[in-house]
Amino acid sequence: MKAKDTLLYLDGVSVSFDGFRAINNLSLVLQSGEMRAIIGPNGAGKTTMMDIITGKTKPDSGDVYFNGTVDLTGHDEADIAMLGIGRKFQKPTVFESHTVEDNLVLALSGPRSALSALFHRQSRDETDRIHEILYTIRLFEKRHWLAASLSHGQKQWLEIGMLLAQDPKLLLVDEPVAGMTDAETAETAKLLRDIARTRSVIVVEHDMHFVRELGVKVTCLHEGSVLAEGSLDHVSNDPRVIEVYLGR
Amino acid sequence: MITQWFFRHGDRRSLIAIIILVAVACLVPVLNLLVPDTSPFHVPTYLVSLLGKYLTYALLAVALDLVWGFCGILSLGHGAFFALGGYAMGMYLMRQIGPRGVYADPVLPDFMVFLNWKELPWFWYGFDNFWFAALMVVLVPGVLAFGFGWLAFRSRVTGVYLSIITQALTYALLLAFFRNDMGFGGNNGLTDFKDILGFNVQAGTTRSALFAATALFLALAVLVSSFIIRSKLGKVLVGVRDAESRMRFLGYRVDRYKLFVWTVSAMMAGIAGALYVPQVGIINPSEFEPANSIEAVIWVAVGGRGTIIGPIIGAILVNFGKTYFTAAFPEIWLFALGALFILVTLFLPKGILGLYGSWQARRASHAAQKDDEVLPPVVKQSSKRLAEPEPQAAE
Ligand SMILES: Nc1ncnc2c1ncn2[C@@H]1O[C@H](COP(=O)(O)OP(=O)(O)OP(=O)(O)O)[C@@H](O)[C@H]1O
Ligand SMILES: [Mg+2]
Numbered sequence: 001m002k003a004k005d006t007l008l009y010l011d012g013v014s015v016s017f018d019g020f021r022a023i024n025n026l027s028l029v030l031q032s033g034e035m036r037a038i039i040g041p042n043g044a045g046k047t048t049m050m051d052i053i054t055g056k057t058k059p060d061s062g063d064v065y066f067n068g069t070v071d072l073t074g075h076d077e078a079d080i081a082m083l084g085i086g087r088k089f090q091k092p093t094v095f096e097s098h099t100v101e102d103n104l105v106l107a108l109s110g111p112r113s114a115l116s117a118l119f120h121r122q123s124r125d126e127t128d129r130i131h132e133i134l135y136t137i138r139l140f141e142k143r144h145w146l147a148a149s150l151s152h153g154q155k156q157w158l159e160i161g162m163l164l165a166q167d168p169k170l171l172l173v174d175e176p177v178a179g180m181t182d183a184e185t186a187e188t189a190k191l192l193r194d195i196a197r198t199r200s201v202i203v204v205e206h207d208m209h210f211v212r213e214l215g216v217k218v219t220c221l222h223e224g225s226v227l228a229e230g231s232l233d234h235v236s237n238d239p240r241v242i243e244v245y246l247g248r
Numbered sequence: 249m250i251t252q253w254f255f256r257h258g259d260r261r262s263l264i265a266i267i268i269l270v271a272v273a274c275l276v277p278v279l280n281l282l283v284p285d286t287s288p289f290h291v292p293t294y295l296v297s298l299l300g301k302y303l304t305y306a307l308l309a310v311a312l313d314l315v316w317g318f319c320g321i322l323s324l325g326h327g328a329f330f331a332l333g334g335y336a337m338g339m340y341l342m343r344q345i346g347p348r349g350v351y352a353d354p355v356l357p358d359f360m361v362f363l364n365w366k367e368l369p370w371f372w373y374g375f376d377n378f379w380f381a382a383l384m385v386v387l388v389p390g391v392l393a394f395g396f397g398w399l400a401f402r403s404r405v406t407g408v409y410l411s412i413i414t415q416a417l418t419y420a421l422l423l424a425f426f427r428n429d430m431g432f433g434g435n436n437g438l439t440d441f442k443d444i445l446g447f448n449v450q451a452g453t454t455r456s457a458l459f460a461a462t463a464l465f466l467a468l469a470v471l472v473s474s475f476i477i478r479s480k481l482g483k484v485l486v487g488v489r490d491a492e493s494r495m496r497f498l499g500y501r502v503d504r505y506k507l508f509v510w511t512v513s514a515m516m517a518g519i520a521g522a523l524y525v526p527q528v529g530i531i532n533p534s535e536f537e538p539a540n541s542i543e544a545v546i547w548v549a550v551g552g553r554g555t556i557i558g559p560i561i562g563a564i565l566v567n568f569g570k571t572y573f574t575a576a577f578p579e580i581w582l583f584a585l586g587a588l589f590i591l592v593t594l595f596l597p598k599g600i601l602g603l604y605g606s607w608q609a610r611r612a613s614h615a616a617q618k619d620d621e622v623l624p625p626v627v628k629q630s631s632k633r634l635a636e637p638e639p640q641a642a643e
Contacts (some may be wrong), residue, residue: 050395054497081499093494102483112499114508117481168356 003065007032007170007200013052013062014051014224022048023059025223030170035196037211038204038233040221046204047090049221050172054087055080059233066170082112086168090157090175090204093199094146100139100158101122102128103147107162130165137161152179160191170183173200177210189213252556262474265557266467272366272465293452297527300459303466304524309547309559310469311516316545317553320475320489322407325414326517327541328421329389331531335425336388338438338531339372341449342382345442358440359433369431378445378529385522386515393514394507401503401510406492416540422536437532440486444526455527462523466560469516473556476509501524545591552599561600 008030015023021224023045030036038046044140051057052064055077064072081087094103108126110191111117136141137157142150147158163171173192179186189210195201196216207213209212209234211218218235220228222245235241276299281292305491342357349359355368374380394415399408411643421492425637428434447454476482484505487495495502525531543566551562566588575583 037616056493056497077493077496078501080500087497089494093491095490095494097486097490098483105480106483106487106495107498111502113505114481114484114501117505118476118479118508120480162498194544 003063005032006030006068007034007066008202009063009065009068010049010053011063013046013049013059013064015052015057015059015109022224023052026062026107026171026221026225028219028226028241030200030202032222033196033200035192035201035203035214035216036076036229037218037232038202038221039206039208039211039218039229040244046221047174048224049088050202050204051175053080053172054085055180070188078112080085081166081168084169085172086163086166086170088156088159088174088176090178092152092159093163094147094150094155094158096146098147100147100150101130101134101143102156104133104161104165107165108131109165109167133161133164136164138188153181153184156180157188169199171195173201175204175206177205177207182209185210186213199238249426252565256590257476259478260555262470262556265560269467269470273460273467276463277460280456281452284360285336296455296459298454298571300455300523302525302564303459303462303543304520304527305547306563307462307466307469307520308517308526308544309551309563310473310556311520312515313542313548313553313556313559314473314476314513314516315510316548317555317559318482318489319485319506320492321506321510322411322545323414323513324411324538324541324545325416325418326513326544327538328414328418329393329514329517330521330524330540330544331418331425331533331535332389332392333385333521333522334525334531334535335432335438335519336375336381336384336589337522338441339384339432340378341441341444341526342433342438343372343376344444345440348442349440356561357433357438359428359436361432363428371431382522385518389514390511390522393511395422397510398508400479401506404503414600415541417589418536418541421536425533433532435533437530437534438525439530440515441526441529441531447524451528458523458527462527467522469519470556470560472512472516476512481505481508484595488581497567507572523574546585546592548599550588550592550596550599552601555599555601558599560600560630565600571635 003011006029008028010026010028010084013023013026014021022227025047026045038049048057052059052161053072055072055075061075063216066072066083066085070083075083095106098106100160102105105122105126108130108194110126132195134143139150139154139158147155150158156179160173160176165171176192177188180188182197187208192201192214193205203211215232217230218232218239219226220235220238222240227243227244236246257592261375276291276296279289280293280296283290285292310325312323312326315323345357347354349358349361351358353361354363360368375384381514400413403411424430425432426435432438441449443449444454444458447457449455477485484495484500488502488505491504521531521535544563547563547566548563551560552558560619566585569584569588570581574583592599598605
């Protein structure tokens with residue numbers, strides 16, 4: 001397979017931590033506009049894969065291409081974010097001493113230079129976008145709260161809101177429904193499906209109901225490489241997947 | 249217009265501080281120069297200089313808080329920038345002495361004649377001009393901070409490691425400035441100043457003017473800090489303090505933001521040092537002592553870091569205490585300072601201003617309960633906002 005015409009292209013990627021192979025000859029391809037769910041047992045390397053894509057971890061070997069031509073291994077986190085890859089962390093990471101609204105202000109796409117930030121004045125347009133996102137993530141009433149005082153689930157939503165504000169081409173979403181009620185989980189699935197209409201998304205999640213609601217192609221990782229790939233039914237009937245993951 | 253800006257950005261405290269500082273800048277000279285000695289309102293000249301010295305420390309504390317309180321960079325070497333600004337001013341004051349020195353050399357300062365030097369070293373050129381010296385007061389600390397920060401922040405040195413190398417920086421400068429052949433007066437430093445801008449540095453009027461200048465520069469520093477902190481750049485800085493790596497994933501070049509605020513802060517510290525030297529009449533290498541920089545950290549912690557005016561209160565209070573203790577019980581000052589630091593860290597993690605903030609919030613929540621309004625989150629928000637939360641380690 002060629003990197004050309006793909007949005008994200010990982011080929012033969014490996015990375016070791018102190019001799020331990022967290023990612024082992026991993027290959028994964030995402031088409032433009034596609035949403036993909038990633039499942040797999042704890043320690044399979046799902047988060048590490050996101051670390052590699054976003055420039056936090058440099059792979060020992062292998063190719064990582066974005067948009068067909070951009071070699072991500074040669075860029076740092078800030079560059080990659082500006083290329084259009086946004087990320088939600090497994091442990092929700094918001095700016096706790098800022099208000100909900102200011103978290104979105106910081107995430108909002110736009111110039112990132114220090115000088116422009118010093119003299120930045122929020123435009124009508126930006127305010128409207130922020131308010132729109134606040135409604136989408138159901139935090140409009142709480143926009144003046146400090147992010148620290150949000151519940152776990154609300155922080156997850158705020159972080160998804162920050163992703164929306166960033167307006168990336170590709171969203172990497174790590175365990176978005178951990179700590180959510182069933183109703184919230186269903187809402188989140190709906191929100192992600194909405195988002196996926198205009199963008200590409202990779203979602204890591206352990207919650208099988210949630211993965212089913214997404215209704216997209218699934219990749220199962222195990223010990224740093226792809227164990228199975230296809231529809232959820234196909235993957236969840238794979239005997240090896242049942243053995244290492246579902247059957248436990 | 250400035251008032252409007254403050255009100256729009258809700259920074260009333262800084263505005264009040266600026267008004268007080270401007271008032272003090274006018275009032276103290278009047279009480280010193282125009283009110284007769286016999287009046288109980290007379291402020292003696294020694295007190296004017298003492299207060300002026302405290303305000304230069306307050307300016308250093310504001311500078312330090314800008315990087316530590318708002319961006320999480322704990323500098324244990326800010327005294328170095330203060331001292332460099334002080335030396336730049338000291339060099340100007342030395343050259344103003346002219347032929348009135350003990351050796352009556354029209355160009356060379358006494359210590360150079362004493363060392364048998366025949367010519368002024370190149371780096372003393374230009375310092376006979378006040379505006380050149382004034383430029384160096386900000387440029388020398390600024391350039392050093394920029395170079396240091398460029399190396400440190402780009403290689404992502406943070407936390408304790410950064411603190412240690414800032415300490416090493418000031419220590420290295422201490423050793424360098426001790427050497428006679430550096431050309432800065434060695435051990436004795438620069439002293440015996442005569443004039444500043446043609447006015448006798450000892451004169452009461454000059455001392456009052458220096459005091460007023462210090463108060464006004466401090467007011468300006470509050471204004472600049474407030475502008476920076478309320479801007480989007482300030483929000484990025486606080487974000488860096490709370491979750492540095494998260495900021496990078498949003499596309500911000502964290503190192504450049506740090507470099508900006510670090511350099512601005514070093515320049516402020518340089519101005520503080522430059523105002524300090526003519527008021528105390530001497531600058532010597534002991535100003536580079538690592539302990540000085542650590543003391544400045546204590547002022548900020550006592551006053552309340554992450555607030556703009558807390559450090560001013562902390563610097564003034566701790567130095568009042570120091571003046572009193574070192575006169576009354578000189579042996580125990582260091583123990584008292586150490587104990588103060590431990591007490592503040594344990595019981596007042598947000599400093600004096602944090603204490604005031606939580607008192608205010610408690611009052612607000614009482615008021616809210618009385619009105620029988622169910623507004624806990626808002627109260628929670630306002631209390632947290634006043635007493636900015638502890639910075640957390642980036643994930
Ligand atoms: N920076 C690191 N240093 C050392 N080991 C690491 C590092 N990052 C990840 N690992 C190891 O790599 C393996 C894969 O971890 P990773 O976090 O990617 O798993 P995961 O699939 O996201 O698991 P989970 O479902 O529990 O989130 C783990 O064994 C982990 O301990
Ligand atoms: Mg994970």
